[in-house]
Amino acid sequence: MATLAIDIGGTKIAIGLVENDAIVERRQFPTPIVQQAEHFAGTILEHATDWIGQFSRIGISTTGLVTEQGISAINPDTLAFPAPFPLAQALEKLTKLPVAMLNDAQAAAWYEYTQLDNNTKNMAFITVSTGVGGGIIINGQLHSGATGLAGHVGHFSIDPNGPHCGCGQIGCVEAIASGTAIKRFSDAQFTPNISNIELFSLAQSNPIANEIIEQSAKAIATLCCNLKATLDLDIVVLGGGVGLANTYLERVQQHIVARPKAFQVTVVPAKGDYDACLLGAAFQFNKEEIW
Ligand code: BMX
Ligand code: ZN
DSSP states (O other), X not given: OXXXXXXXXXXXXXXXXEETTEEEEEEEEEOOOOSOHHHHXXXXXXXXXXXXXXXXXXXXXXXXXXXXXXXXXXXXXXXXXXXXXXXXXXXXXXXXXXXXXXXXXXXXXXXXXXXXXXXXXXXXXXXXXXXXXXXXXXXXXXXXOSSSOTTOGGGOXXXXXXXXXXXXOBSBHHHHHSHHHXXXXXXXXXXXXXOHHHHHHXXXXXXXXXXXXXXXXXXHHHHHHHHHHHHOOSEEEXXXXXXXXXXXXXXXXXXXXXXXXXXXXXXXXXXXXXGHHHHHHHHGGGHHHHX
């Protein structure tokens, strides 16, 4: 029997049927703007109507802080739910199936950890996408903390003179490096406005475009070195639409090697590619069995 995997982002939802550790079918649609969890759950299930009967459990990975009560935004600018949003309960009620839910980057961290060699015990996954999210594995276990907040590394405040973050702090990595931040810097420079994909192409010839991306990559490098200093990580896995964009990983690596050796850490691209969070949604069921 397969698992229905659901990955909830601020702008889009990806769903997949995951069987034998692989996505056998996948779909994507815009995140519905509804206030009621049951209405939201019903909309998701409508996109999976023809899969009903093929899955025996549901795994959710979602942007935001996940607690027993539901989903709450740390940065409300990127999510329009009333908090806490009891999505797991709503899906359980509608399907009568077991439902598990984790933060998106924590779920991806667990998936990516299972794909690494056995010598790796301490790692972090960082996604640079709409926001900047993270998940931390310590001694082979996902560390989510007493309140589920652990890994919200996008809210390391790294510049006291930096931009305001939607979380209420100033100079967060997310406010400098995320896809949303890149778009904001880009819109202030280019008229007519261009997409982030266009910005990455333009960066090859235009120093302003290049500087916006460099600023993001440098903030992520600072984050990686701070995490190395805090947790002595073996490796950092990078994902997300921006994190996996052409030249981005190399830019981060270049900034890391300019730091003192003690704080340098190896950064590799996510094996799950753009679907690391979706695979993580299904893999959270394997958490207990693996070690
Ligand atoms: C934000 C926060 C994190 C999330 C991260 C990446 C909210 C709604 N989300 O820091 O929980 O992991 O963004 O999210 O507060 P993504 O949507 O960019 O993948
Ligand atoms: Zn913040």
